Amino acid sequence: MKTVQVKLYLNLRKYATPGMDNGQGPVSLKAGHTAKDLLAVLGIPPGEECTLVVNSRIAGKDLLLKDGDQVAVLPPVSGG
Template sequence: MQVWIRLLATYRRYAPAGYEAEGIYPVQAAPGARVADLLAALPIPPTDSFTFFVNGRHAERDQVLHEGDVVSIFPAAGGG
């Protein structure tokens, strides 16, 4: 199935070539894949503290993904 990864803020730099500007790109995931599977495939340093949404909402790492889901990922920096 196809899901989308959207890398925000400083994490855009981890997007594949050609996708850095918008930071969103499609990936193929096995049926039953979980958020953790997607995250594991990204080159984000394990010591980083980051936040992710599935379709705009906080989610757990073991949440099962569905066709068309958008996983947004950004460093947990706060702000306002």
């Protein structure tokens, strides 16, 4: 098992788990879990476009997450 710190942005906060505060909090994963598995654990459907930033780096969905990773889950880039 490993625990990553997750922050959900904007409309993705609707996928917050009960242990989160304002879309932010720890999520427990199995040892081999990747970023894609994290999205499944959060219940974010594959059709929901989002970008992952892991430890301040944009990450692919196949990235193997480590214990203590800081994961931001962002909707598609916004702004004008």
